Amino acid sequence: MSTPATHGTEGAGTLVAVWAALVALTATLVAVIRYAPGNPGIVATMVITPTKAALVFWFFMHLREEGRAIRYFLFAGLLTVIVFVGLMMLDYGLR
Amino acid sequence: MTGAAAVAASPHRDDVRSRMGMWLFLLTEFLLFGGLFVAYAAYRSIHRVEFHHAGAELNALLGVGNTVVLLTSSLTVALGVHALRSGRDREAPLWSCATILLAFVFLAVKAVEWSVKYEHGLFPGKPALAALPAGERLFFGLYFATTGLHALHVIAGAVVLAVAASLIARGRITPDAPVIAENAGLYWHLVDVIWIVILPLFYLAA
Numbered sequence: 437m438s439t440p441a442t443h444g445t446e447g448a449g450t451l452v453a454v455w456a457a458l459v460a461l462t463a464t465l466v467a468v469i470r471y472a473p474g475n476p477g478i479v480a481t482m483v484i485t486p487t488k489a490a491l492v493f494w495f496f497m498h499l500r501e502e503g504r505a506i507r508y509f510l511f512a513g514l515l516t517v518i519v520f521v522g523l524m525m526l527d528y529g530l531r
Numbered sequence: 532m533t534g535a536a537a538v539a540a541s542p543h544r545d546d547v548r549s550r551m552g553m554w555l556f557l558l559t560e561f562l563l564f565g566g567l568f569v570a571y572a573a574y575r576s577i578h579r580v581e582f583h584h585a586g587a588e589l590n591a592l593l594g595v596g597n598t599v600v601l602l603t604s605s606l607t608v609a610l611g612v613h614a615l616r617s618g619r620d621r622e623a624p625l626w627s628c629a630t631i632l633l634a635f636v637f638l639a640v641k642a643v644e645w646s647v648k649y650e651h652g653l654f655p656g657k658p659a660l661a662a663l664p665a666g667e668r669l670f671f672g673l674y675f676a677t678t679g680l681h682a683l684h685v686i687a688g689a690v691v692l693a694v695a696a697s698l699i700a701r702g703r704i705t706p707d708a709p710v711i712a713e714n715a716g717l718y719w720h721l722v723d724v725i726w727i728v729i730l731p732l733f734y735l736a737a
Contacts, residue, residue, distance in 0.1 A: 448610060449666075451609045454606075455605070455606040458605075459602060460597065465673045466591070466595055466735065469735045477735075481735070485731055489728070492605060493724070496606075496608070502554075509554050510554070512558070517562070517569065524573050525576065528573070
């Protein structure tokens with residue numbers, strides 16, 4: 437029995453636009469950290485890095501075409517790392 | 532042809548579960564690097580100033596340049612999968628070759644970067660590194676471990692893409708059954724995502 441792929445095709449123009457957005461976000465991150473170090477740089481890192489990763493997941497890795505199970509896998513992985521970091525920071529913070 | 536003969540004649544194929552298995556594997560890869568990122572967060576919270584000083588030793592221009600190289604390689608992989616899905620199976624291997632070329636560029640830049648660190652003595656086992664404060668030693672330890680593990684993934688990804696390109700060229704992967712090429716692409720994109728996280732942690736840490 438075969439279960440063929442049901443994926444559609446992402447337009448080449450969309451893929452190039454996503455790549456341009458990724459490069460622009462990288463340039464923005466570098467500029468903010470270079471010219472506004474400290475809190476603005478930290479905020480830019482916390483916002484731009486997950487945004488870039490989300491663009492790759494959503495468009496290049498076709499996450500938006502996948503079912504809920506695969507989205508849950510990804511969410512579980514991200515949540516695990518966030519919980520690890522959070523618990524570790526709590527541990528150091530309360531010592 | 533009877534029903535049983537039809538089942539025997541058609542190869543078993545389950546694209547949905549194939550992709551699900553690949554995503555599960557990618558999850559384990561993400562958690563592998565996640566452990567290193569947790570270690571980075573822990574040591575940075577303790578050695579904030581040393582991490583800042585050590586980060587200034589890295590060449591941010593090379594790090595950003597390699598980011599653009601990897602982002603572009605992700606685009607070429609995505610365009611290759613797009614070409615395959617659109618029925619242009621002769622074009623798809625060319626995009627894989629472009630990606631492999633970009634992988635070599637990435638590794639060459641990485642080799643230059645590491646060799647400069649070696650010449651400056653900032654390399655595991657060198658006295659100059661051992662003489663640095665504990666926080667800076669930890670930064671460079673994490674830097675070499677994380678970027679070294681990532682470079683191994685780049686090499687593995689290039690090999691996987693080369694195999695996929697060969698299978699497409701030989702007609703073993705077709706526009707009707709592209710899941711192996713799609714999964715190879717997924718692996719490469721994850722390598723790209725991991726580098727997206729590495730860039731601000733190490734190269735922009737100063």
